[in-house]
């Protein structure tokens with residue numbers, strides 16, 4: 422079997438790691454693999470968004486499964502391009518991926534089918550947004566409707582902040598076309614959880630829930646990032662909560678998409694807020710989360726290969742359950758100093774040799790590259806350091822042990838990943 426991974430960040434490194442365990446005899450390929458992926462997969466020198474190029478390449482190579490990591494190729498229609506040529510590919514079509522690529526679409530869909538989410542309005546005109554913001558109590562959340570790498574949601578505690586955020590998006594195009602339409606919504610109080618649902622468009626198998634830490638600063642303060650760390654399992658995700666999430670959130674959305682002739686096949690990610698009134702949707706994504714995939718995938722006891730193949734071929738996953746192995750995992754993301762603002766790259770990275778080939782400590786690469794013989798930083802989020810243990814304390818200690826054994830100038834990270842579960846409130 423020949424498997425192609427599209428994408429080359431921490432999530433894709435974790436997907437590659439998991440699929441190699443599930444399919445030890447398969448041959449693996451990846452688009453421009455990062456230095457952590459390169460020893461595990463042959464490189465394909467095409468951009469993840471080059472759908473036509475990748476489809477031709479995959480056809481020529483006889484690829485039997487393509488798995489797409491990031492949202493941009495999905496939103497750009499890579500799945501349609503592959504399907505037209507009869508190539509099995511795991512992920513939703515661009516029409517179904519609108520659930521992530523247009524927050525306005527996602528909100529309208531949720532409203533239509535009665536899925537709980539924050540009250541909202543969408544705007545394209547600054548004057549309309551301004552009038553609305555002035556009339557509504559703060560805090561408010563102002564969001565670019567389009568794709569903004571996890572940075573397009575601004576939590577505003579004053580009217581002035583909300584006006585400023587809306588004006589920057591609509592008038593100054595701070596997020597380019599992604600902010601041509603904005604969503605202004607009420608602030609939801611509560612604890613967040615991320616749930617991945619593996620789906621064939623009709624049936625869904627929920628994977629172990631996890632918790633992301635989006636804010637850059639300790640104690641969840643400061644601006645939003647692509648994700649500073651994650652852990653799983655999370656205590657608040659009881660069986661009862663998950664039943665509600667499946668029946669009241671996933672299934673109505675999947676039914677509606679199937680009913681409108683754009684079934685969602687792939688991983689539907691629900692970012693949820695656990696509120697006193699029950700779970701409410703913060704956002705949907707059309708793919709695995711990053712940095713959550715780096716903790717969820719290593720904790721799965723079952724193979725995900727067969728369900729991915731079934732979905733990619735247009736088959737069914739009815740009755741499929743993907744169990745958790747009972748351990749805990751905690752991912753500390755190492756970033757370049759300054760992220761999510763401006764940062765420098767090209768800093769030499771050293772990773773202690775004792776971190777290699779361990780079962781309880783995994784290092785997934787994201788923003789790294791080789792410069793001659795030196796591993797250097799190449800992005801804001803550089804590495805995911807995942808500790809595994811019998812409980813969260815042990816997982817955390819392993820992750821921090823790994824963090825200590827990695828050095829680069831400007832190495833930045835949060836020391837408090839998992840704090841909600843670790844510090845009794």
Ligand code: AMP
Pocket residue numbers: 539562564571572573574576606607608609610613635645692703704
């Ligand atoms: P989003 O881009 O929609 O995922 O938003 C990014 C992050 O902003 C979320 O993970 C939450 O932490 C926060 N956020 C977004 N919308 C809300 C909301 N309505 N209430 C509270 N927090 C929110």
Ligand code: GLY
Pocket residue numbers: 571633647648706709710711712713
């Ligand atoms: N962890 C947030 C995301 O993947 O969008």
